Amino acid sequence: MKKSQIVLVIASVVAVVLLFVFGKVTAPKSAANQAPMAQQDAGAPPAIHFADILQKARQQLTPEQNQRVLSLENAVTRGDVKDQQIHVYHQLARFWKDSAHVFEPYAYYMAQAAKLENSEKSLTFAAQLFVDNLLTENNPAMQHWLAENAKDLLDKALVLNPNNDSSKIGLGACYMFGNISDNPMQGILPVREIAQKDSNNLYAQMVLGLGGKKSGQLDKAIERFQFIVRKDPHNLEAIFQLAETYDMHGDKANAIHWYETAKNMINNDAIKKEIDKRINELK
Structure with a gap:
């Protein structure tokens, strides 16, 4: 199972679906294999360009879908009114989300x-798409692409509202996980x-x-995730992260x-099967 094509991450249950379904559930890396963050992200990853992402994504489309995308792309080029361009961009986004189910062009x-609208709401919504995916992405080059896009949007949002803590946290995540700074x-x-x-502030x-x-x-990570679960016992993402961190720690019983x-909070047989597989590997 691959994680390259995903739909919008909105709630914690969807974040767990990303972790289980779009990334195969395997034993996490042990702490001994974890380098300090500064060393782990050292060196610039190879650049990813949206044109390459789009070209690869279009290879998965039917001829009719390709024609639809081309028509919309041409409409963006012809549009000389901002509202018209915004409308077409939304149409393109909906196509990639609802019809093609490919995350990157959608985001x-x-x-x-959002950049054309230049409202805090639209900028932060679009930025969160990238940040949510960044937090579950393992490919350094893709981490960089996601973080750069999120940072651009969050920088603009913080100009409009410098006191938005969520935007500041998202921007911090870009630096922590996005390979955009040494x-x-x-x-x-x-x-x-x-x-x-x-x-x-659970975020x-x-x-x-x-x-x-x-x-x-x-140990510090476990403390953070335990705190979240105490405050929000139904936070499925924090529960999964707690399980995986104990797994990395070698604490099989807690994992x-x-x-x-x-597993008991998920109503998806495929996901439950993956969880059971990891549990059986730990026994």
């Missing part, structure tokens, strides 16, 4: 529309400040927990417990 065209503290510090100011706690997991600071907890 890209939502971003193009100094991940550039992203960690603002998120940590928000979490210290408001410990109940900040999640990003910091994922950062700890990535850098091999598993099995939290995998079982996640």
Whole structure:
């Protein structure tokens, strides 16, 4: 199962679907194999260009779908009125989301529309598409592409509202996970400040927990995920992350417990099968 083609991540249950269905459920890397974040992301990944993403995506379309996309793309080029261009970008986004089920063009065209609209709501919505996918992406080059797109949108949103903590956290995640800086503290510090100011900001706690997991600071990551689950017992994403972090830590009993907890909250036989497979590997 591959993760290259996904639909919109909205709720935590969908985030878990991404982790299980679009990325095969296998044993996570142990802490011993985790390099510190700054070392892990050292070096610029190869550049990904949207033209290449689009060309590959179009290879999956039927002739009729390709003709539809070409017609819409030409309409963008011809459109000389901003509202008309926004409308066409939304049409392109809906096509890639609803008809083709390919995430990257969907997010890209939502971003193009948001930049023209230039409202905080549209910019942050489009940015969150990239950030949500960034948090579950493993390919360094794709991480970079997602983070650069999210950062562009969040920078614009923060000009409109410099006090939006969610935008600041999303921007921090871009630096932490997106290979766009050789100094991940550039992203960690603002998120940590928000979490210290408001410990109940579960978005900040999640990003910091994922950062700890990535850098091999598993005890700290577990503390963050446990805090989220105490505050929100139905947060499926945090429960899964807790299971996988215990798994990485070598704590099989707790890993099995939290995998079982996640499984009991999911109504999807394919996902449950993948979870059972990992549980049986741990026994």
